[in-house]
Amino acid sequence: MIDTLMLIDDENLFHLVFEDACSLLDMALSIEALDSSDKAAEMFKKWFPDDPNHEKPECVFVDLNIIGSSFDGIEMIRKINHEYGNGCVVGIISSSQDEQEIEKAKLVGAQFWIIKSDDIEPRLEEFKKDYEGYKARTAPFKVYR
Protein backbone atom coordinates (compact mmCIF):
# COMPACT_ATOMS: atom_id res chain seq x y z
CA MET A 1 0.00 0.00 0.00
CA ILE A 2 1.22 3.51 -0.83
CA ASP A 3 1.77 5.49 2.29
CA THR A 4 1.15 9.02 1.00
CA LEU A 5 -0.25 9.87 -2.38
CA MET A 6 -0.77 13.26 -3.97
CA LEU A 7 -3.21 14.03 -6.76
CA ILE A 8 -2.88 17.27 -8.73
CA ASP A 9 -6.02 17.77 -10.82
CA ASP A 10 -8.20 20.82 -11.49
CA GLU A 11 -11.40 18.74 -11.41
CA ASN A 12 -12.53 18.63 -7.78
CA LEU A 13 -15.11 15.97 -8.44
CA PHE A 14 -12.39 13.67 -9.67
CA HIS A 15 -10.65 14.11 -6.31
CA LEU A 16 -13.58 12.34 -4.65
CA VAL A 17 -13.66 9.60 -7.28
CA PHE A 18 -9.94 9.05 -6.96
CA GLU A 19 -9.95 9.02 -3.15
CA ASP A 20 -12.84 6.56 -2.96
CA ALA A 21 -11.40 4.33 -5.67
CA CYS A 22 -8.01 4.26 -3.93
CA SER A 23 -9.63 3.56 -0.60
CA LEU A 24 -11.71 0.72 -1.96
CA LEU A 25 -8.65 -0.77 -3.64
CA ASP A 26 -6.59 -0.31 -0.49
CA MET A 27 -4.12 1.50 -2.62
CA ALA A 28 -3.11 4.41 -0.41
CA LEU A 29 -3.25 5.22 3.23
CA SER A 30 -3.29 8.97 2.87
CA ILE A 31 -4.29 11.01 -0.14
CA GLU A 32 -3.78 14.72 -0.62
CA ALA A 33 -5.61 16.25 -3.54
CA LEU A 34 -4.68 19.67 -5.00
CA ASP A 35 -6.41 21.55 -7.79
CA SER A 36 -3.45 23.61 -8.95
CA SER A 37 0.07 22.86 -10.08
CA ASP A 38 1.17 26.20 -8.66
CA LYS A 39 0.08 25.14 -5.16
CA ALA A 40 1.84 21.81 -5.59
CA ALA A 41 5.01 23.57 -6.77
CA GLU A 42 4.95 25.82 -3.71
CA MET A 43 4.70 22.74 -1.47
CA PHE A 44 7.49 20.90 -3.26
CA LYS A 45 9.70 23.98 -3.01
CA LYS A 46 9.32 23.98 0.75
CA TRP A 47 9.76 20.27 1.21
CA PHE A 48 12.78 19.47 -0.79
CA PRO A 49 15.53 22.04 -0.29
CA ASP A 50 15.26 22.17 3.52
CA ASP A 51 14.17 18.70 4.45
CA PRO A 52 14.22 16.30 1.52
CA ASN A 53 12.73 13.39 3.39
CA HIS A 54 10.00 15.18 5.22
CA GLU A 55 6.33 15.18 4.24
CA LYS A 56 7.06 14.50 0.61
CA PRO A 57 4.46 12.21 -0.95
CA GLU A 58 5.50 8.75 -1.91
CA CYS A 59 3.67 8.95 -5.20
CA VAL A 60 2.31 11.82 -7.28
CA PHE A 61 -0.47 11.67 -9.89
CA VAL A 62 -0.60 14.77 -12.09
CA ASP A 63 -3.28 15.73 -14.58
CA LEU A 64 -2.00 16.77 -18.01
CA ASN A 65 -4.01 19.97 -18.46
CA ILE A 66 -4.56 21.74 -15.16
CA ILE A 67 -6.95 24.60 -15.88
CA GLY A 68 -6.18 27.72 -13.87
CA SER A 69 -2.54 26.81 -13.33
CA SER A 70 0.61 28.40 -14.71
CA PHE A 71 1.95 25.17 -16.12
CA ASP A 72 0.74 21.77 -17.18
CA GLY A 73 1.33 18.29 -15.77
CA ILE A 74 4.43 17.58 -17.85
CA GLU A 75 6.11 20.75 -16.59
CA MET A 76 5.05 19.81 -13.06
CA ILE A 77 6.77 16.43 -13.40
CA ARG A 78 9.86 18.13 -14.85
CA LYS A 79 9.96 20.45 -11.84
CA ILE A 80 9.47 17.58 -9.36
CA ASN A 81 12.17 15.49 -11.00
CA HIS A 82 14.70 18.14 -12.00
CA GLU A 83 14.14 21.23 -9.83
CA TYR A 84 12.91 20.03 -6.49
CA GLY A 85 14.71 16.74 -6.44
CA ASN A 86 13.82 13.24 -7.55
CA GLY A 87 12.52 10.83 -5.03
CA CYS A 88 8.86 10.06 -5.51
CA VAL A 89 7.00 7.95 -7.99
CA VAL A 90 5.42 10.36 -10.43
CA GLY A 91 3.17 10.02 -13.45
CA ILE A 92 0.30 11.45 -15.43
CA ILE A 93 -3.39 10.77 -15.02
CA SER A 94 -5.28 12.23 -17.96
CA SER A 95 -8.10 11.57 -20.41
CA SER A 96 -5.68 12.43 -23.22
CA GLN A 97 -4.05 9.66 -25.24
CA ASP A 98 -1.88 11.95 -27.33
CA GLU A 99 1.26 10.01 -28.23
CA GLN A 100 3.36 13.16 -28.51
CA GLU A 101 2.36 14.24 -25.02
CA ILE A 102 3.06 10.75 -23.71
CA GLU A 103 6.54 10.92 -25.24
CA LYS A 104 7.13 14.33 -23.66
CA ALA A 105 6.06 13.02 -20.26
CA LYS A 106 8.43 10.09 -20.64
CA LEU A 107 11.30 12.46 -21.45
CA VAL A 108 10.79 14.53 -18.29
CA GLY A 109 10.81 11.41 -16.13
CA ALA A 110 7.17 10.34 -15.80
CA GLN A 111 7.00 6.67 -14.85
CA PHE A 112 3.45 5.95 -15.96
CA TRP A 113 0.47 7.38 -17.82
CA ILE A 114 -3.02 6.42 -16.65
CA ILE A 115 -5.92 7.13 -18.99
CA LYS A 116 -8.67 8.77 -17.00
CA SER A 117 -12.18 7.49 -17.67
CA ASP A 118 -15.43 6.60 -15.88
CA ASP A 119 -14.10 3.19 -14.99
CA ILE A 120 -10.79 4.09 -13.39
CA GLU A 121 -10.58 1.25 -10.83
CA PRO A 122 -9.21 -1.55 -13.09
CA ARG A 123 -6.32 0.72 -14.16
CA LEU A 124 -5.57 1.74 -10.61
CA GLU A 125 -5.62 -1.90 -9.58
CA GLU A 126 -3.14 -2.72 -12.34
CA PHE A 127 -1.01 0.24 -11.27
CA LYS A 128 -1.10 -1.00 -7.66
CA LYS A 129 0.37 -4.30 -8.82
CA ASP A 130 3.20 -2.51 -10.65
CA TYR A 131 3.81 0.04 -7.91
CA GLU A 132 6.69 -1.71 -6.18
CA GLY A 133 8.55 -1.75 -9.51
CA TYR A 134 8.07 2.01 -9.87
CA LYS A 135 9.21 2.57 -6.31
CA ALA A 136 12.33 0.53 -6.94
CA ARG A 137 12.77 2.31 -10.31
CA THR A 138 12.92 -1.01 -12.08
CA ALA A 139 9.55 -0.96 -13.87
CA PRO A 140 9.56 0.58 -17.33
CA PHE A 141 7.30 3.42 -18.39
CA LYS A 142 3.77 2.13 -18.93
CA VAL A 143 0.54 3.49 -20.30
CA TYR A 144 -2.60 2.16 -18.58
CA ARG A 145 -5.32 2.20 -21.21
Add this chain to the structure above:
Amino acid sequence: MIEITEHTRNVLLEVAKKRKVYVEGNFLKILKAPSGDTEFEEYLKVCKEKDSDKRKQRLEITKQIQKQNSELEQAAKENKRVNRQLEKALEETEGARQKAEELLISSKTHFRNAEKKEKEQNQKLTEALKEAEEAHIETQRLKLEAENAKSKAEQDLSLLQKKTQTELMGNIVRVALWVIMGVGLVTTALYVFVMMRGLDAKIIESTWSNLFGILLTNSFSIIGTIMGVKHATKEK
Protein backbone atom coordinates in the same frame (compact mmCIF):
# COMPACT_ATOMS: atom_id res chain seq x y z
CA MET B 1 -0.38 -0.65 12.30
CA ILE B 2 -1.74 0.53 15.61
CA GLU B 3 -2.74 -1.89 18.32
CA ILE B 4 -5.26 -0.16 20.61
CA THR B 5 -5.56 -0.34 24.36
CA GLU B 6 -8.29 -2.34 26.09
CA HIS B 7 -10.05 0.74 27.30
CA THR B 8 -10.21 2.22 23.80
CA ARG B 9 -11.34 -1.14 22.47
CA ASN B 10 -14.17 -1.33 25.02
CA VAL B 11 -15.25 2.24 24.35
CA LEU B 12 -15.33 1.64 20.59
CA LEU B 13 -17.35 -1.54 20.98
CA GLU B 14 -19.80 0.11 23.38
CA VAL B 15 -20.33 3.12 21.12
CA ALA B 16 -20.93 0.76 18.22
CA LYS B 17 -23.45 -1.29 20.17
CA LYS B 18 -25.36 1.52 21.85
CA ARG B 19 -25.12 4.38 19.35
CA LYS B 20 -24.35 2.55 16.09
CA VAL B 21 -21.31 4.72 15.52
CA TYR B 22 -18.37 3.01 13.80
CA VAL B 23 -14.80 4.03 12.98
CA GLU B 24 -14.45 4.92 9.33
CA GLY B 25 -11.96 6.27 6.80
CA ASN B 26 -8.32 5.48 6.25
CA PHE B 27 -7.79 5.27 10.01
CA LEU B 28 -9.38 1.83 9.84
CA LYS B 29 -6.50 0.68 7.65
CA ILE B 30 -4.01 1.24 10.45
CA LEU B 31 -6.05 -0.24 13.28
CA LYS B 32 -5.16 -3.73 14.38
CA ALA B 33 -7.11 -6.05 16.71
CA PRO B 34 -5.23 -7.58 19.61
CA SER B 35 -4.31 -11.17 18.81
CA GLY B 36 -7.10 -13.57 19.68
CA ASP B 37 -9.68 -10.82 20.15
CA THR B 38 -12.29 -12.14 17.75
CA GLU B 39 -14.91 -9.68 18.96
CA PHE B 40 -12.80 -6.69 18.03
CA GLU B 41 -11.72 -8.37 14.80
CA GLU B 42 -15.40 -8.75 13.95
CA TYR B 43 -15.96 -5.13 14.91
CA LEU B 44 -13.15 -3.96 12.58
CA LYS B 45 -14.56 -6.16 9.81
CA VAL B 46 -18.00 -4.54 10.22
CA CYS B 47 -16.38 -1.09 10.27
CA LYS B 48 -14.49 -1.84 7.07
CA GLU B 49 -17.61 -3.23 5.38
CA LYS B 50 -19.64 -0.19 6.37
CA ASP B 51 -16.85 2.14 5.23
CA SER B 52 -16.50 0.23 1.97
CA ASP B 53 -20.27 0.34 1.35
CA LYS B 54 -20.36 4.07 2.00
CA ARG B 55 -17.39 4.66 -0.26
CA LYS B 56 -18.91 2.52 -2.99
CA GLN B 57 -22.14 4.46 -2.72
CA ARG B 58 -20.32 7.78 -2.77
CA LEU B 59 -18.13 6.68 -5.65
CA GLU B 60 -21.20 5.66 -7.62
CA ILE B 61 -22.91 8.98 -6.92
CA THR B 62 -19.74 10.95 -7.65
CA LYS B 63 -19.29 9.11 -10.92
CA GLN B 64 -22.90 9.82 -11.83
CA ILE B 65 -22.43 13.48 -11.02
CA GLN B 66 -19.18 13.49 -12.98
CA LYS B 67 -20.96 11.90 -15.92
CA GLN B 68 -23.81 14.39 -15.66
CA ASN B 69 -21.32 17.23 -15.42
CA SER B 70 -19.57 15.92 -18.47
CA GLU B 71 -22.90 15.67 -20.30
CA LEU B 72 -23.84 19.15 -19.12
CA GLU B 73 -20.49 20.48 -20.28
CA GLN B 74 -21.02 18.77 -23.61
CA ALA B 75 -24.56 20.17 -23.78
CA ALA B 76 -23.24 23.61 -22.86
CA LYS B 77 -20.64 23.32 -25.59
CA GLU B 78 -23.34 22.22 -28.02
CA ASN B 79 -25.55 25.08 -26.85
CA LYS B 80 -22.69 27.46 -27.32
CA ARG B 81 -22.07 26.07 -30.79
CA VAL B 82 -25.78 26.28 -31.65
CA ASN B 83 -25.90 29.79 -30.22
CA ARG B 84 -22.91 30.76 -32.30
CA GLN B 85 -24.58 29.27 -35.35
CA LEU B 86 -27.81 31.05 -34.47
CA GLU B 87 -25.94 34.31 -33.98
CA LYS B 88 -24.19 33.78 -37.27
CA ALA B 89 -27.48 32.93 -38.96
CA LEU B 90 -29.05 35.96 -37.33
CA GLU B 91 -26.22 38.15 -38.54
CA GLU B 92 -26.54 36.66 -42.00
CA THR B 93 -30.29 37.16 -41.91
CA GLU B 94 -29.83 40.72 -40.75
CA GLY B 95 -27.31 41.27 -43.51
CA ALA B 96 -29.66 39.72 -46.03
CA ARG B 97 -32.53 41.83 -44.70
CA GLN B 98 -30.47 45.00 -45.02
CA LYS B 99 -29.42 43.96 -48.48
CA ALA B 100 -33.02 43.19 -49.36
CA GLU B 101 -34.10 46.59 -48.04
CA GLU B 102 -31.37 48.26 -50.04
CA LEU B 103 -32.45 46.28 -53.07
CA LEU B 104 -36.06 47.19 -52.42
CA ILE B 105 -35.19 50.87 -52.17
CA SER B 106 -33.04 50.56 -55.25
CA SER B 107 -35.85 48.70 -57.06
CA LYS B 108 -38.35 51.33 -56.02
CA THR B 109 -36.05 54.07 -57.29
CA HIS B 110 -35.49 52.14 -60.50
CA PHE B 111 -39.20 51.51 -60.78
CA ARG B 112 -39.99 55.18 -60.25
CA ASN B 113 -37.32 56.17 -62.74
CA ALA B 114 -38.59 53.59 -65.19
CA GLU B 115 -42.13 54.78 -64.65
CA LYS B 116 -41.05 58.34 -65.18
CA LYS B 117 -39.06 57.35 -68.22
CA GLU B 118 -42.01 55.35 -69.52
CA LYS B 119 -44.29 58.32 -69.03
CA GLU B 120 -41.84 60.53 -70.84
CA GLN B 121 -41.48 57.97 -73.58
CA ASN B 122 -45.27 57.60 -73.77
CA GLN B 123 -45.59 61.33 -74.00
CA LYS B 124 -42.92 61.43 -76.65
CA LEU B 125 -44.58 58.56 -78.46
CA THR B 126 -47.95 60.30 -78.28
CA GLU B 127 -46.37 63.42 -79.58
CA ALA B 128 -44.57 61.46 -82.27
CA LEU B 129 -47.84 59.69 -83.11
CA LYS B 130 -49.61 62.98 -83.27
CA GLU B 131 -46.86 64.36 -85.44
CA ALA B 132 -46.98 61.25 -87.57
CA GLU B 133 -50.73 61.58 -87.90
CA GLU B 134 -50.32 65.19 -88.80
CA ALA B 135 -47.59 64.25 -91.21
CA HIS B 136 -49.85 61.56 -92.61
CA ILE B 137 -52.68 64.02 -93.01
CA GLU B 138 -50.26 66.47 -94.56
CA THR B 139 -48.96 63.73 -96.81
CA GLN B 140 -52.49 62.81 -97.77
CA ARG B 141 -53.22 66.42 -98.44
CA LEU B 142 -50.03 66.80 -100.42
CA LYS B 143 -50.77 63.57 -102.21
CA LEU B 144 -54.20 64.83 -103.04
CA GLU B 145 -52.72 68.09 -104.11
CA ALA B 146 -50.12 66.27 -106.15
CA GLU B 147 -52.78 64.08 -107.66
CA ASN B 148 -54.84 67.14 -108.41
CA ALA B 149 -51.81 68.84 -109.85
CA LYS B 150 -51.01 65.72 -111.81
CA SER B 151 -54.58 65.52 -113.01
CA LYS B 152 -54.53 69.16 -113.89
CA ALA B 153 -51.19 68.77 -115.60
CA GLU B 154 -52.52 65.79 -117.46
CA GLN B 155 -55.59 67.74 -118.39
CA ASP B 156 -53.44 70.65 -119.46
CA LEU B 157 -51.18 68.32 -121.37
CA SER B 158 -54.15 66.68 -122.97
CA LEU B 159 -55.60 70.04 -123.76
CA LEU B 160 -52.26 71.18 -125.08
CA GLN B 161 -51.95 68.04 -127.12
CA LYS B 162 -55.45 68.50 -128.43
CA LYS B 163 -54.77 72.10 -129.14
CA THR B 164 -51.53 71.19 -130.87
CA GLN B 165 -53.29 68.48 -132.74
CA THR B 166 -56.07 70.85 -133.65
CA GLU B 167 -53.57 73.48 -134.70
CA LEU B 168 -51.61 70.86 -136.61
CA MET B 169 -54.74 69.62 -138.24
CA GLY B 170 -55.77 73.18 -138.99
CA ASN B 171 -52.39 73.83 -140.50
CA ILE B 172 -52.53 70.63 -142.49
CA VAL B 173 -56.06 71.42 -143.63
CA ARG B 174 -55.05 74.98 -144.42
CA VAL B 175 -51.92 73.94 -146.28
CA ALA B 176 -53.80 71.16 -148.01
CA LEU B 177 -56.57 73.56 -148.96
CA TRP B 178 -54.00 76.08 -150.14
CA VAL B 179 -52.23 73.41 -152.12
CA ILE B 180 -55.53 72.16 -153.57
CA MET B 181 -56.68 75.65 -154.27
CA GLY B 182 -53.28 76.56 -155.70
CA VAL B 183 -53.13 73.53 -157.95
CA GLY B 184 -56.74 74.09 -158.95
CA LEU B 185 -56.08 77.77 -159.69
CA VAL B 186 -52.86 77.05 -161.60
CA THR B 187 -54.51 74.33 -163.61
CA THR B 188 -57.61 76.47 -164.18
CA ALA B 189 -55.47 79.43 -165.13
CA LEU B 190 -53.49 77.29 -167.51
CA TYR B 191 -56.69 75.89 -169.01
CA VAL B 192 -58.15 79.37 -169.39
CA PHE B 193 -54.96 80.58 -171.06
CA VAL B 194 -54.96 77.68 -173.46
CA MET B 195 -58.57 78.26 -174.32
CA MET B 196 -58.09 81.97 -174.91
CA ARG B 197 -55.15 81.40 -177.06
CA GLY B 198 -56.95 78.72 -178.99
CA LEU B 199 -54.29 76.18 -178.42
CA ASP B 200 -54.85 72.47 -178.31
CA ALA B 201 -56.65 71.91 -175.05
CA LYS B 202 -57.25 68.24 -175.12
CA ILE B 203 -54.49 67.23 -172.83
CA ILE B 204 -54.98 70.12 -170.45
CA GLU B 205 -58.70 69.58 -170.49
CA SER B 206 -58.43 65.99 -169.31
CA THR B 207 -55.63 66.89 -167.02
CA TRP B 208 -57.71 69.66 -165.44
CA SER B 209 -60.68 67.36 -165.14
CA ASN B 210 -58.58 64.55 -163.61
CA LEU B 211 -56.69 66.87 -161.44
CA PHE B 212 -59.83 68.47 -160.14
CA GLY B 213 -61.31 65.06 -159.42
CA ILE B 214 -58.16 63.96 -157.67
CA LEU B 215 -57.94 67.18 -155.70
CA LEU B 216 -61.51 66.93 -154.55
CA THR B 217 -61.09 63.27 -153.69
CA ASN B 218 -57.89 63.94 -151.81
CA SER B 219 -59.42 66.90 -150.07
CA PHE B 220 -62.29 64.87 -148.83
CA SER B 221 -59.92 62.02 -148.00
CA ILE B 222 -57.78 64.34 -145.87
CA ILE B 223 -60.82 65.81 -144.18
CA GLY B 224 -62.15 62.30 -143.54
CA THR B 225 -58.85 61.13 -142.10
CA ILE B 226 -58.59 64.15 -139.84
CA MET B 227 -62.14 63.69 -138.62
CA GLY B 228 -61.48 60.02 -138.04
CA VAL B 229 -58.33 60.71 -136.06
CA LYS B 230 -60.07 63.40 -134.07
CA HIS B 231 -62.94 61.13 -133.30
CA ALA B 232 -60.61 58.30 -132.23
CA THR B 233 -58.60 60.56 -129.94
CA LYS B 234 -61.75 61.90 -128.40
CA GLU B 235 -62.92 58.41 -127.57
CA LYS B 236 -59.72 57.58 -125.69
